Amino acid sequence: MLNGTTHHSTFRPAVQAPAIRTSARPMGVVHPGLSCSNCCLQGVCLPCGLPAADLGELDELTMVKRRTARGAALYRGGDRFDALYAVRSGAFKTVCVSRGGEEKITGFYLSGEVLGLDAISSERHGYHAVALEDSEVCVIPFTRLQELALRIPELQQQLFRLLSRDITRDQGLMLLLGNMTAEQRLAAFLLALSRRYKRLGYAADCFNLRMTREEIGNYLGLTLETVSRLLSRFQREGLIAAQQREIELKDFDALMEIVGHW
Amino acid sequence: MLNGTTHHSTFRPAVQAPAIRTSARPMGVVHPGLSCSNCCLQGVCLPCGLPAADLGELDELTMVKRRTARGAALYRGGDRFDALYAVRSGAFKTVCVSRGGEEKITGFYLSGEVLGLDAISSERHGYHAVALEDSEVCVIPFTRLQELALRIPELQQQLFRLLSRDITRDQGLMLLLGNMTAEQRLAAFLLALSRRYKRLGYAADCFNLRMTREEIGNYLGLTLETVSRLLSRFQREGLIAAQQREIELKDFDALMEIVGHW
DNA sequence: CGAGAGGTTGATCAGACTCAATTGCAGTGG
DNA sequence: CCACTGCAATTGAGTCTGATCAACCTCTCG
Numbered sequence: 207m208l209n210g211t212t213h214h215s216t217f218r219p220a221v222q223a224p225a226i227r228t229s230a231r232p233m234g235v236v237h238p239g240l241s242c243s244n245c246c247l248q249g250v251c252l253p254c255g256l257p258a259a260d261l262g263e264l265d266e267l268t269m270v271k272r273r274t275a276r277g278a279a280l281y282r283g284g285d286r287f288d289a290l291y292a293v294r295s296g297a298f299k300t301v302c303v304s305r306g307g308e309e310k311i312t313g314f315y316l317s318g319e320v321l322g323l324d325a326i327s328s329e330r331h332g333y334h335a336v337a338l339e340d341s342e343v344c345v346i347p348f349t350r351l352q353e354l355a356l357r358i359p360e361l362q363q364q365l366f367r368l369l370s371r372d373i374t375r376d377q378g379l380m381l382l383l384g385n386m387t388a389e390q391r392l393a394a395f396l397l398a399l400s401r402r403y404k405r406l407g408y409a410a411d412c413f414n415l416r417m418t419r420e421e422i423g424n425y426l427g428l429t430l431e432t433v434s435r436l437l438s439r440f441q442r443e444g445l446i447a448a449q450q451r452e453i454e455l456k457d458f459d460a461l462m463e464i465v466g467h468w
Numbered sequence: 469m470l471n472g473t474t475h476h477s478t479f480r481p482a483v484q485a486p487a488i489r490t491s492a493r494p495m496g497v498v499h500p501g502l503s504c505s506n507c508c509l510q511g512v513c514l515p516c517g518l519p520a521a522d523l524g525e526l527d528e529l530t531m532v533k534r535r536t537a538r539g540a541a542l543y544r545g546g547d548r549f550d551a552l553y554a555v556r557s558g559a560f561k562t563v564c565v566s567r568g569g570e571e572k573i574t575g576f577y578l579s580g581e582v583l584g585l586d587a588i589s590s591e592r593h594g595y596h597a598v599a600l601e602d603s604e605v606c607v608i609p610f611t612r613l614q615e616l617a618l619r620i621p622e623l624q625q626q627l628f629r630l631l632s633r634d635i636t637r638d639q640g641l642m643l644l645l646g647n648m649t650a651e652q653r654l655a656a657f658l659l660a661l662s663r664r665y666k667r668l669g670y671a672a673d674c675f676n677l678r679m680t681r682e683e684i685g686n687y688l689g690l691t692l693e694t695v696s697r698l699l700s701r702f703q704r705e706g707l708i709a710a711q712q713r714e715i716e717l718k719d720f721d722a723l724m725e726i727v728g729h730w
Numbered sequence: 731c732g733a734g735a736g737g738t739t740g741a742t743c744a745g746a747c748t749c750a751a752t753t754g755c756a757g758t759g760g
Numbered sequence: 761c762c763a764c765t766g767c768a769a770t771t772g773a774g775t776c777t778g779a780t781c782a783a784c785c786t787c788t789c790g
Binding site: 302304305306308310312323324325326327328332333352355356359362363365366367368369370371372373374376377379380381383384385425426427466467468 | 564566567568570572574585586587588589590594595614617618621624625627628629630631632633634635636638639641642643645646647687688689728729730
C-alpha cells in the first residue's frame with residue numbers, strides 16, 4: 207500500500223552542522239512610518255481580510271520591527287513565547303535540534319508569512335527560527351493581539367485561518383514525506399516554492415532558492431547528494447534550468463506529472 | 469545529514485483499499501442530558517480551561533451528537549466545513565484520498581480530541597474522517613463557536629491552543645517521517661499512543677490498537693509487512709507483548725532508547 | 731591567491747519494498 | 761456444526777531506491 211521508507215538513520219556528524227549563532231539581538235526598533243496600513247504585504251499577511259477601519263489598531267500593535275542577520279536566530283527553541291513574527295523581508299527556516307545535535311528543518315518562511323504559531327499551546331518555542339538571509343520581521347505581541355481579536359471579529363477569524371492553514375501545510379508535508387519518492391518530493395518542493403513566490407507577486411517560473419542543497423535535503427528527508435543529483439537530472443531532462451541557487455522552471459506540466467495525483 | 473527516504477512510490481491497487489462507505493447519515497440527535505458540564509472528558513476536550521460559569525454556554529452549543537458506524541465517514545473531503553467534532557467515544561482516522569484512489573492516513577483521533585480544525589482556512593474539509601469503530605461525536609457549529617469565543621476570552625484562547633497543538637503534533641510526525649527508520653517510527657508510534665491513552669485515564673502499558681497493521685503502516689509511511697515484522701521482532705526481544713490488536717508495552721526504556729533523542 | 735563552504739558525481743551498500751505463500755480468525759450459509 | 765469465504769497477519773526471498781563514503785570541482789571572499 208505504502209512506501210515512504212527511511213534508511214540508515216544515523217546522522218552525519220553534528221560538527222558539519224552550521225552552528226546557530228545567538229545574535230546579540232539588535233533589539234526591536236520602532237518605525238512609525240512602516241505600518242500594516244501602508245505595507246505592500248497587506249493582502250497576504252496578518253491583516254488580510256480586515257476592514258480598513260481596523261487596520262489602524264493593528265498598526266499600533268506591529269510597530270516594533272526586528273532585524274535578524276543571516277544565520278542568526280530570531281528566537282530559539284525553549285525561549286518563552288510572547289510574540290508572533292511576520293516576515294517583512296528576507297527568509298527564515300525553523301529548525302528542530304535534537305539532544306544529539308542533529309538538525310531537522312521543519313519549515314521555510316518567506317515574506318508575509320507568520321512565524322511562531324506552533325508555540326501558542328505550550329507558551330514556549332519548540333524550534334529555532336534562523337534567518338536564511340538578512341531579514342526583518344514585525345513583532346506582534348501575542349497577548350495584545352488576543353485582546354484585539356476579541357474586539358475585531360475579522361481578526362479573530364483571520365487568526366483561526368492562519369493557524370488552520372499551518373496545519374494544512376504541515377499535513378501536505380506529511381503526505382510528501384510519507385509517500386513520495388525523492389524525485390516526487392523535489393518536484394513538489396519546487397512547485398510549492400513557485401506558488402509561494404507567485405503569491406508574493408514574483409515570477410512563478412524563475413526564482414532564487416534561499417537555501418542550500420543541504421537545507422533542501424534536510425527539509426525533504428533526503429541527503430544533499432540526492433538533491434544535487436536530482437536537480438542535475440531535472441536539468442538534463444529539460445524540466446528546469448539551474449545554476450547555483452537560481453532556478454528556472456521550464457516544464458511545469460512535467461513537474462506536476464512527476465508529483466502525480468496528490 | 470539526513471536519511472528519511474522513500475522507495476518505489478507506486479501503490480498497491482486501490483482495489484484493495486477498503487471502500488469508504490458514505491453513511492446514510494444517522495442525523496444529529498439531541499441528548500440534553502449529555503453536556504460538557506457533566507462530561508468526563510471535560511478536562512481534556514474543548515472546555516478545558518474554561519471557567520465553570522461559562523460551561524453552560526458551551527453546553528448549548530454542543531447538544532447535538534452524531535453516531536458514526538465503523539467504516540463510515542463522519543465527513544468527507546470536499547464537504548463544506550461548518551462544524552468541529554469532538555470525539556465522545558470510539559476512534560477516527562483522517563484519510564486523504566488521491567485522484568488515483570490511493571489513501572494516506574494523516575491522523576488518528578481518540579476520545580476528547582477535536583476533528584476538523586484543518587478545514588477552517590479553506591472552509592472545506594480536505595480529508596475524509598472515517599470511524600475505526602462505532603463512535604459518537606459532539607457536533608460544534610463553528611460560526612456559533614466563533615461568536616462565543618468573542619465573548620469568552622478563555623474560549624478563544626483554548627481554541628488557539630487547540631489549533632496550535634495540532635500544528636505541533638503534525639510537526640512531530642514530520643520529524644518522524646522525515647528522519648526515522650522503520651524501527652524508530654513504530655516505537656515512537658506505540659509510545660505516543662500509550663501517552664494518549666494515559667491522558668484519557670487508561671492504562672499506559674496495555675491497550676488495544678484500534679487500527680489494522682495496514683493502517684499503522686500507511687500512517688507511518690511503511691508497508692504492513694514491515695509493521696508486522698517489527699512487531700514480531702519487538703515481541704521476540706521482549707519489548708512488547710502483542711496478540712492481534714492487544715498490545716502490552718513491557719519495556720518503555722528500551723522503546724525510548726530506540727526512538728533516540730528526538 | 732588560497733581556504734573553505736557549497737555543489738557535483740561515482741561506486742558501493744543496506745534497509746525497506748515487492749511479490750508470494752501460509753496461517754489464523756470471524757462471519758456466513760448449508 | 762462445520763465447510764467455505766475473506767480479511768488480517770505473519771514470514772520468506774529477491775529487488776531497488778536512496779544513503780554512505782569518497783573524490784573532485786567551483787565559487788566566494790578575505
